[in-house]
Every structure is written in structure tokens, then in C-alpha cells.
Amino acid sequence: MQEKIDKLVQWLRDQVSSAGLNGAVVGISGGIDSAVVAHLIKRAFPDDSLGLIMPCKSNPKDMEDALKVVKSCGIRHLVIDLTEAHRTLFGAVEAELKAIGEWSEERARLGDANTRARLRMTTLYAVANNYGYLVVGTDNAAEWHTGYFTKYGDGGVDLVPLIHFTKGEVREMGRLLGVPEEIIKKAPSAGLWEGQTDESEMGTTYEMIDKYLKGEDIPERDRKIIERLHERSHHKRQLAIAPPKF
Numbered sequence: 001m002q003e004k005i006d007k008l009v010q011w012l013r014d015q016v017s018s019a020g021l022n023g024a025v026v027g028i029s030g031g032i033d034s035a036v037v038a039h040l041i042k043r044a045f046p047d048d049s050l051g052l053i054m055p056c057k058s059n060p061k062d063m064e065d066a067l068k069v070v071k072s073c074g075i076r077h078l079v080i081d082l083t084e085a086h087r088t089l090f091g092a093v094e095a096e097l098k099a100i101g102e103w104s105e106e107r108a109r110l111g112d113a114n115t116r117a118r119l120r121m122t123t124l125y126a127v128a129n130n131y132g133y134l135v136v137g138t139d140n141a142a143e144w145h146t147g148y149f150t151k152y153g154d155g156g157v158d159l160v161p162l163i164h165f166t167k168g169e170v171r172e173m174g175r176l177l178g179v180p181e182e183i184i185k186k187a188p189s190a191g192l193w194e195g196q197t198d199e200s201e202m203g204t205t206y207e208m209i210d211k212y213l214k215g216e217d218i219p220e221r222d223r224k225i226i227e228r229l230h231e232r233s234h235h236k237r238q239l240a241i242a243p244p245k246f
Ligand SMILES: Nc1ncnc2c1ncn2[C@@H]1O[C@H](COP(=O)(O)OP(=O)(O)OC[C@H]2O[C@@H]([n+]3cccc(C(=O)O)c3)[C@H](O)[C@@H]2O)[C@@H](O)[C@H]1O
Pocket: 110, 113, 114, 117, 143, 147, 148, 149, 150, 151, 153, 154, 189, 190, 191, 192, 198, 201, 235, 241
């Protein structure tokens, strides 16, 4: 794994250099995936890496954890609070749709959540533009395969260094990089609503998804869930769908 870390660090440098840019930025949530990416970009670009902490109606514990990640790798960081921006944007959508009687209460939670992820993406690109940086994503193999990310939100990035690593491997990498153990052990959450955890929302576990990806046997129930999630999220792993040339 140490060798893979070294290769990833070099790969990050190569990508930034071939883009003719200066460094890299990542959103730091306080979870393990972004902790690992923060450590990797800090190693790749000691003086040209940046972590953005972007609370958006978030649990204050996430900020504490994000600051622990910053401290563990020494990356430069900025805090940009998106709560007001979200209120303004999503509030305007809600007001208009309510005014015409077409607001779906049932779909509101997901719409609200995905808007947070897309506001973070927009913020990362605004900051990346300022410094001449690339935006680095945090999706791992399990999230990529199941489509467990917001299209053009946390999925809207320039580089995806962790895409071939299972959640277990990301944790292993975290240990070698010096991510605090409590961040490594924390239950994965998108933090998009109170009490959300990835595993309760997906209906299966990262352990099962990792095993599936490694070709190991898993219960039929879990296999079916994973295959359904994969099939339904095909569109997220593609460029926008175009018609044939008429
Ligand atoms: N077949 C198709 N062909 C082309 N486009 C299609 C499509 N089906 C839906 N779409 C489009 O895609 C949209 C649905 O995709 P999307 O907007 O992503 O929304 P969706 O996949 O419904 O929700 C995102 C999921 O990712 C989770 N998430 C988000 C962010 C971070 C994390 C985390 O782990 O931190 C997890 C979140 O909790 C939720 O379960 C539709 O509104 C539609 O516009």
C-alpha cells in the first residue's frame, strides 16, 4: 500500500503538471475519504494544496473532525459556510414551486441534500480558479460502482484518485498516511441530513460492497442491492447523453 500511495502522489503531480496548473484543492468533510485525499494532495503539493471546509446546515461535530484532519496533515485550509447560500437558492426553488402548487414534499429531502453537494462543487471550482488548482474528488471504488454520490455535486471533479480503492483499502491508506484513528473508525456519512449514514441509506454495507468488488461470495440479498444500485446509476458514470447525429 505504501508503494501505491507513492504512485498516487506522483500521479497527482503529473496530472497537475500536464494541465499546466499549480496545485490541488479538496473539500474536507471530517470523513475518511476526504481525509485521505487531503493527505495525498498535501504530500504532492506541500505549498500548493488547499482544503475547504464547507458547512451547510451541518452538525458542528463535522467541523471539529475536519479540523482534526487539517491538523493531522498540516494542509492549508479555508472555511466557507454555505448555509445562507443554500437557504437563498433552495428557498427560491421551494417558494416558486409552492406558488404554482407543484412542490413535492416527498422529494424535497433529496433535492435539498443534492443542492448542498452541488453548492460545494461550485465553491470548489470558484476557489480552484482563483489559485490555478485542479479539484480533487474523493469517490472510492464502492461509491463509484453503486453511484453513491451526487451527479455534478461531489461527483463533479477533475481527478478521482481513490476510484480503484475499496473502502477498506482507503482506511488502510488512511492509517499509513497518519489520519487520526477516530476519523478512520467513524461511520461513513454524507452528512446530508440528520442521522444519515451511507450504509443505512444504501441498504447494504461497505464490507459487502468491497467483497463484491473483489469477486468474493456475499449473500444474495446484498448482491441484488449492489447490482440494482449499479444499474440505476449508469448515467452518472457517463458524459451527458447525446442523440445520434441526424
Ligand atoms: N437514466 C438516466 N439518464 C440520465 N440522467 C438520469 C437518469 N436517471 C436519473 N438521471 C438524472 O440524475 C438525477 C439523479 O441523480 P442525483 O442528482 O445524483 O441524485 P440521486 O442519485 O437520487 O441521489 C444522490 C445519492 O447520493 C448520495 N450522496 C450524495 C452526496 C454525497 C454522498 C456521500 O457519500 O457523501 C452521498 C445521496 O445520499 C443520495 O443517495 C435525476 O434528477 C436526473 O436528473
